[in-house]
Amino acid sequence: MALSDFTNNVKPNIARAPVTKAVFPVAGLGTRFLPATKAQPKEMLPVVDKPLIQYAIEEAYSAGIRHMIFVTGRNKRSIEDHFDTAYELEAELETNNKLALLRLVQDIKPDDMDCSYVRQPRSLGLGHAVLCAERMVGNEPFAVLLADDLMINKPSADQVGGTQLSVLAQMVKLYEHLGTSILAVQEVPMEMVSRYGIVAGEVAEDRLSRVNKIIEKPKPENAPSNLAVAGRYILTPEIFNQIRRQTTGVQGEIQLTDGIANLLKTQHVHAYQYYGKRYDCGSKEGFLEATVELALQHPEVGATFRKFLQDMKF
């Protein structure tokens, strides 16, 4: 399949179990954002006016996914509250006839979206977090979204062969054709490879390769390429057995990357260079970049904020 097929609606040729569930590992401590994250989850930090986790949920929803599975931990209650009804607030907005705001609040969780929560009792790593969702996922392909990685796909007018689809929607479409696990990847400077899972593979098509190696946070001298896994995955359910089989890896954690490396021994896995922009909101710099760029695009504050920046004396 050519990736341009995204834009002309080619139907998949094989019937596959659809991707209906997404897993959101949100149990992390958020130490990089202390003190802001002392008493609130990092996933609830807002970029302009929306918490990070809501961007990720909206991306999954736009990909046709309706069952959201949160792998949570202590201090994460506000995430559950955010995707629940807020009776007092809604009643108040209704009484005061603030109907646009009421709609905004109610749209956070559309009626056809289900949310489930499972606790990760200890911070044992991303692989372990995904394993915690096994019973809820069952024997189906599923998506994993790391809310730290904020993905925006707004193709510019001059972009060739682009798509309006969100990053996860692109991957779901691709899954319908390939039927394999798919990892979103992007090129990073060689000196940054030690922050990521790094893949190497054989190029299958423009933007698509078949992975033959994956390694978590390698030193630049050991990295097989500079293609880094961004926080979006579609995984076949066989990943659970592979994660269970592995021992602790880098940083003493059970790494999802090591589970994928095991999976490679029995199944094909693809790496996909998505259309879109990733903001690393797990870092202060990335969070600030996202805030500025999204504020500039914001319908309510964009124009005044642009003027503020232009007038600013550095």
Ligand code: G1P
């Ligand atoms: C995790 C994964 C890593 C991936 C990264 C993307 O790392 O372990 O493979 O490249 O997310 O953001 P973390 O950022 O949690 O250290």
